[in-house]
Amino acid sequence: MLRIVMNKVHRTAWAAPLIFALSGLVGGCSTAPSSPPAKLPLATKTETGLKIEQGANSLGSEARRGPIQVLVLHHTGGNLAGSYDVLQGKQSNHRVGIHYLVTDEQPPRVIAMVPENKVAYHAGKSGWRQFESLNQNSIGIEIINLDGNIHPYAPGQKDVIVKLCADILRRNPTIAPTEVLAHSDIAVGRKIDPGLLFPWAELSAQKIGAWPLPEDVAAFSKTAPTANAAELRRLLLTYGYAVEAGDRGLHLAIEAFQRHFRPRKVDGVADPETVATLRALVKRYRTTATVPSPAPLVPTAPRPAKVGKIKP
Numbered sequence: 001m002l003r004i005v006m007n008k009v010h011r012t013a014w015a016a017p018l019i020f021a022l023s024g025l026v027g028g029c030s031t032a033p034s035s036p037p038a039k040l041p042l043a044t045k046t047e048t049g050l051k052i053e054q055g056a057n058s059l060g061s062e063a064r065r066g067p068i069q070v071l072v073l074h075h076t077g078g079n080l081a082g083s084y085d086v087l088q089g090k091q092s093n094h095r096v097g098i099h100y101l102v103t104d105e106q107p108p109r110v111i112a113m114v115p116e117n118k119v120a121y122h123a124g125k126s127g128w129r130q131f132e133s134l135n136q137n138s139i140g141i142e143i144i145n146l147d148g149n150i151h152p153y154a155p156g157q158k159d160v161i162v163k164l165c166a167d168i169l170r171r172n173p174t175i176a177p178t179e180v181l182a183h184s185d186i187a188v189g190r191k192i193d194p195g196l197l198f199p200w201a202e203l204s205a206q207k208i209g210a211w212p213l214p215e216d217v218a219a220f221s222k223t224a225p226t227a228n229a230a231e232l233r234r235l236l237l238t239y240g241y242a243v244e245a246g247d248r249g250l251h252l253a254i255e256a257f258q259r260h261f262r263p264r265k266v267d268g269v270a271d272p273e274t275v276a277t278l279r280a281l282v283k284r285y286r287t288t289a290t291v292p293s294p295a296p297l298v299p300t301a302p303r304p305a306k307v308g309k310i311k312p
């Protein structure tokens with residue numbers, strides 16, 4: 001049952017480590033992955049008092065060629081031992097990596113695995129605004145949660161995530177609030193993490209990430225609660241979503257939007273609340289006066305072949 005849930009949740013990335021972890025448990029295999037040591041060297045202590053430990057390096061990384069403009073949040077879909085093992089990128093056919101791992105221990109720990117000045121392989125096939133592959137332009141955080149659509153994030157994890165995001169955003173002021181994103185935002189129709197229970201609204205109250213103004217949502221609910229397909233597509237594209245062609249593409253993009261901004265009902269249907277929320281976000285963040293000028297486009301052509309094999 002667990003395996004079925006895992007496959008449903010993360011679809012591809014974490015099936016292997018989970019099976020590996022389970023086989024280790026069942027068979028008592030001595031090569032089963034192990035959790036990070038309880039005592040790791042301290043990489044840094046932030047202004048907010050957050051301790052970041054230095055974990056194992058990851059082979060799922062490479063030199064960074066583009067500006068950092070996006071922060072991507074994930075849930076692992078696997079336990080700590082399996083996730084820590086996989087994120088070291090040792091499997092040549094499954095090279096993944098991450099900048100930071102937030103554990104589910106009590107209290108949660110933050111473990112650095114790839115330095116911010118390098119690219120970590122965490123986004124996979126992805127798109128957002130002018131970016132076609134987000135690895136080059138992003139920092140990634142993996143949070144241990146078997147399924148953020150089912151299991152609430154622990155209060156301790158929320159506090160740590162807020163501090164970690166604040167620290168990253170302080171160091172990287174080029175990341176706008178609208179570019180603090182879910183994996184599901186940038187991999188529309190492919191990923192559903194960090195899940196419906198990720199506390200986006202709470203984070204935005206701490207100045208992390210974007211959120212619509214309630215008064216704007218209320219106003220649009222009265223004045224413009226509907227939109228035809230062409231306008232919906234334009235609004236979603238304006239906000240940043242990569243909307244594929246056709247009705248199916250639009251449906252999936254609406255679903256991705258709802259996962260982040262209206263998780264109460266994710267059905268791909270642009271009901272009045274969804275439309276009003278989308279209009280309010282575009283008004284707040286994507287009007288001409290408020291859109292930050294994007295950094296120069298990163299050349300995406302000469303990617304090494306191995307990147308294509310990553311399934312994060």
Ligand SMILES: [Zn+2]
Pocket residue numbers: 073074075183191193312
């Ligand atoms: Zn993910």
